[in-house]
Amino acid sequence: MVLADVSKVKAVAFDLDGTLVDSALDLTVAVQDCLSELGLPLCSEEQVRLWIGNGAEVLMHRALMFATSADVEETRLAEVMPRFKWHYQQNLQKHSRLYAGVLAVLGRLHDSGIRLAIVTNKPYAFTVPLLAGFGLSAFFSLVLGGDSLDKMKPDPQPLLHLMHEWGLKEDEIIMVGDSKNDILAAKAAGIGSIGLTYGYNYGEDIALSCPNAVCHQLNDILPLIL
Numbered sequence: 001m002v003l004a005d006v007s008k009v010k011a012v013a014f015d016l017d018g019t020l021v022d023s024a025l026d027l028t029v030a031v032q033d034c035l036s037e038l039g040l041p042l043c044s045e046e047q048v049r050l051w052i053g054n055g056a057e058v059l060m061h062r063a064l065m066f067a068t069s070a071d072v073e074e075t076r077l078a079e080v081m082p083r084f085k086w087h088y089q090q091n092l093q094k095h096s097r098l099y100a101g102v103l104a105v106l107g108r109l110h111d112s113g114i115r116l117a118i119v120t121n122k123p124y125a126f127t128v129p130l131l132a133g134f135g136l137s138a139f140f141s142l143v144l145g146g147d148s149l150d151k152m153k154p155d156p157q158p159l160l161h162l163m164h165e166w167g168l169k170e171d172e173i174i175m176v177g178d179s180k181n182d183i184l185a186a187k188a189a190g191i192g193s194i195g196l197t198y199g200y201n202y203g204e205d206i207a208l209s210c211p212n213a214v215c216h217q218l219n220d221i222l223p224l225i226l
């Protein structure tokens with residue numbers, strides 16, 4: 001590593017999907033329910049894993065493009081989104097699972113006095129119940145969804161907002177995530193990042209985005225931060 005001076009790190013911004021929660025199967029089921037209602041061909045979980053990363057609307061846009069083999073009008077997407085949201089809300093947590101070590105790692109950081117935030121591209125309305133359902137709410141004093149501000153990752157806006165809210169300098173916070181959007185957002189905000197290899201990153205190697213460190217399991221971030 002790596003991070004310039006870990007002794008300065010006071011806060012960690014965590015990504016959610018592909019970092020703390022493996023949510024791909026529940027997202028797949030919601031996408032498939034929508035496609036099925038529309039009489040369109042279904043997609044696979046493998047495909048959905050490649051489409052996750054830019055929020056629910058882009059996910060559904062990619063699914064519709066695949067299923068219709070055509071570009072998707074904004075109006076069509078706007079009609080479908082309420083159905084996607086309805087389906088996903090029914091089964092936010094049916095198949096989703098925490099990745100190995102999540103509770104222990106968050107507990108350790110929290111107990112060490114590190115402030116924790118969620119900075120996800122997942123819509124806020126799904127993020128809050130999912131965190132609650134997995135017993136994670138108490139770890140996070142700030143939760144930003146993909147629709148909480150004007151812009152989402154890879155734009156730095158959510159991270160800059162968090163740093164402003166908590167009065168943090170660039171070397172006092174790091175971003176931990178599975179996607180190049182997390183690493184790009186961190187770089188644009190001027191902060192360090194740790195890339196995780198087990199999540200969803202459009203089928204690409206997270207190392208190609210040049211995070212400050214790459215970890216294969218969440219547990220491995222602890223010695224880099226504490």
Ligand SMILES: O=C(O)COP(=O)(O)O
Pocket residue numbers: 015016017018052053054055056059119120121122123179
């Ligand atoms: O919902 C998405 O597309 C990605 O969510 P994430 O930012 O938590 O990975």
Ligand SMILES: [Mg+2]
Pocket residue numbers: 015016017018019053177178179199200
């Ligand atoms: Mg992610």
